[in-house]
Amino acid sequence: MSQVRVRFAPSPTGFFHIGSARTALFNWLYARHTGGKFILRIEDTDKERNSPEFLKVILDSMRWLGMDWDEGPEVGGNFGPYFQSERTELYKAKLKELADKGKAYEKDGAWWLRLEGARSVVFDEHLKKEIEKVDAAPMVLNDLVRGRVERAEDRDFVIFRSNGEPVFHFVNVVDDIEMQITHVIRGEDHLSNTSKHLELFKAFGVKPPEYAHIPLILKTDGPGKMSKRDRGALIEEYQQRHYLPAAVRNYLCLLGWTPTDGREVLPIDDIIQQFELSAVHQSNARFDERKMSHVNAQTLRTIPAAEFAAIARPILIQNKVIDEKVSDARLTEVLAIVQEKVISVEHLPEFMGFFFTENFKKDENAQANLTKKGGDPAARLRELLPSLEACEWTDAGIEAAFNAAATTHQRKPTDFFAPARFATSGQGGGPHLLGILRVLGRDITLRRIKAFLN
């Protein structure tokens, strides 16, 4: 059996859309699952709307999401060039091939593909003008996701513009032929176009590849598919917000496909192993940022401490939470109690800033709620202070100090928690309290409590 060759063919005319990313991802997964090749091909035939910056956005995002390509820009390959703008001569030769066969003809300066069938002129309600319709035989597609789909193309269509540039449908098919693509995995918005592509394959006398049309990603609410302007639609947004790329990728897999082993958050190697085109869903899915956020938080718990520190350090430095002098050991110590609680790297600076400055923010809500449990916070802290001054400075020792204070003053240990938390961190929530105190150290803990009392 011949090797699987799939391609992702973005047009660098905008930002990297989440739907495009998911299409790229499914192609990449299929290539990795089958041990085939994943090809990146840049469809830049529309000169008006292309730019090098847009290309960089796509390549950077692809790399960020961990989708490496076997052939394409920057890596080369035996089927190049991989920019359609550099394949003009090929397209012209292929056009001539169709023209010579009588399958294409020139009209109004453009070249059209000639369909086979009886012709008639009718008024088209959509185009609001008279057009020539062709009673062509339906093209039959056995889609790997949709099953059998039959659709007849009913008009000759332009394959080369009057300005001499080929159109999408033509280059798409020519390149798929030349690059020996075996499987075309793309969004369902192309399903209706497929009859055009099948007509082209037929005109060339080439057997078409397998097709798999995957469902679209719809807006969270409101009608229609995700558009560039929708919140959460652009991959770069997640990069900027320090989402974990593995989490974004994992969530994207969940829109249109379900892992077979019952897990939703799982390593990419396991996803690759389980991924099958036949298991891809047929219905569109609505984007849900909250679920994605959940996947992100779950993924966060699974990464090794050293890796977490490597991710966190530059972000903390950038936000002036720490400076370069803070040691890895110290950072890892703090991160160890933070990692199990924080829900996103994005929140790290505010979540753990108090470990590194005496000038930490004080949450007004938390302060207002201090008296709810345990009464007067200052009184509780005065009762607690002697125990903290005397105890062994370990989790167990600090816990014992809270218990001792509780016994002495006939209270519950929890009565001391909110005041101690607020005095040392300015927050009402956060990492485990005993961990906070232990990591802060006795000196700073006592100093902050005394500062609160004054």
Added chain:
RNA sequence: GCCCCCUUCGUCUAGCCCGGUCAGGACACCUCGUUUUCACUGAGGUAACUGGGGUUCGAAUCCCCAAGGGGGCGCCA
């Protein structure tokens, strides 16, 4: 207007191919818990087979129709 695709909790979905489980899980939401706070974690809860016909002893599962949703119909990709 024409063509194509889709239709299970608010959302993502399992189950459907090979009819017969209180229709299962996750997010979100609500409740309660943890002799320790919390954005953690644990236990519960609310919540769905679009509608109508048909086939059948029996249909979420098979067939038909309708409705709803999505997509396409460009010298954009």
